[in-house]
Amino acid sequence: MTCASVFATCATAGEKVQLAWDPNTEPDLAYYTLYWWSGGTGVTNHLTVAAPATTASVTNLPAGCTICFVVTASNRSGLESGPSNLVSYTTTPDLTEVTLDLAVSRSGFSFNRLTRRFQQTLTITNLVGFPVAGPVVLVLEGLSSNATLVNRSGVSTFAGLVGAPCFELKLGSDGLLTPGETVSASLEFSNSNNLGINYIVHVLGIPLLPPPPAGPRDVTAEVVVLPSGFNYNRFTKRFVQAVTLINTTSNALPAPVSLGLAGLSPNATLANRTGVFTLPGLAGSPYRDVNLLTDGVLAGGQSIVVTLEFVNPTYQGITYQTRILTGPGDR
Numbered sequence: 001m002t003c004a005s006v007f008a009t010c011a012t013a014g015e016k017v018q019l020a021w022d023p024n025t026e027p028d029l030a031y032y033t034l035y036w037w038s039g040g041t042g043v044t045n046h047l048t049v050a051a052p053a054t055t056a057s058v059t060n061l062p063a064g065c066t067i068c069f070v071v072t073a074s075n076r077s078g079l080e081s082g083p084s085n086l087v088s089y090t091t092t093p094d095l096t097e098v099t100l101d102l103a104v105s106r107s108g109f110s111f112n113r114l115t116r117r118f119q120q121t122l123t124i125t126n127l128v129g130f131p132v133a134g135p136v137v138l139v140l141e142g143l144s145s146n147a148t149l150v151n152r153s154g155v156s157t158f159a160g161l162v163g164a165p166c167f168e169l170k171l172g173s174d175g176l177l178t179p180g181e182t183v184s185a186s187l188e189f190s191n192s193n194n195l196g197i198n199y200i201v202h203v204l205g206i207p208l209l210p211p212p213p214a215g216p217r218d219v220t221a222e223v224v225v226l227p228s229g230f231n232y233n234r235f236t237k238r239f240v241q242a243v244t245l246i247n248t249t250s251n252a253l254p255a256p257v258s259l260g261l262a263g264l265s266p267n268a269t270l271a272n273r274t275g276v277f278t279l280p281g282l283a284g285s286p287y288r289d290v291n292l293l294t295d296g297v298l299a300g301g302q303s304i305v306v307t308l309e310f311v312n313p314t315y316q317g318i319t320y321q322t323r324i325l326t327g328p329g330d331r
Ligand SMILES: [Ca+2]
Pocket: 171, 172, 173, 174, 175, 176, 177, 178, 181
């Protein structure tokens, strides 16, 4: 069984899990060792438990990860058994504030004489083009001190909202608040002095953002471009310019890396172009792909020289603005 993380990031959330296993029966049994790890981290943790105890709890597990556990038994000479079957546990993922992706409306309060509670209905609609996955949680910030949210699901540990009461929405069997879907929540408050109940509502969830569109990425802002002057080659009758590109980031830019010339003055033609852009906003501008040598990337901090050759029959000035695109896909 593989044990992969279900979410890309695993921030420490301090989740705790309790484990139990069947006892071993050897007379010289000394202790058990519990091992656990999270997919992708490459880190194995362990703790030992003196026999005959057969339970342990593990704290500070990362959020949104599948954690795998196995147990071994060791005897008094330190001889360790093979591992038990593997069990896994998925911790609650880190939530993101999605309040601005939703419409939240609140009814007035109604008083229930039997329960002596104030009831309010909140209606929540997903306004964006992507689903929000559960748990989707209402967090009531600054709830007035006379009121208590009686039917709360818990108390927030979210940064900036720590301690505020929470209410988890029921999302139906899909576990999602899909685009356009509306759900409602019935909040019940006790109210010690019957004064007003005020709060600011936040909504937390897991936005399932659409993947970024396939195609090259514009990294013009991340690359410094230093053009030389022009040299005229009498044999080829071309104007030659050496352009140095410097990747100012620490991230490698994947091939192909294209140097585009937007707004090239109409007297000049890029003779050694790789192609002409068809992308919106760049359509018709010529580009030349950078020779990235064997590693196929423009590494972080790396500089590389591109030689441009222009045909310029009228000998007028050659001007353009540079654009840098990286990665596969249509240009
Ligand atoms: Ca749903």
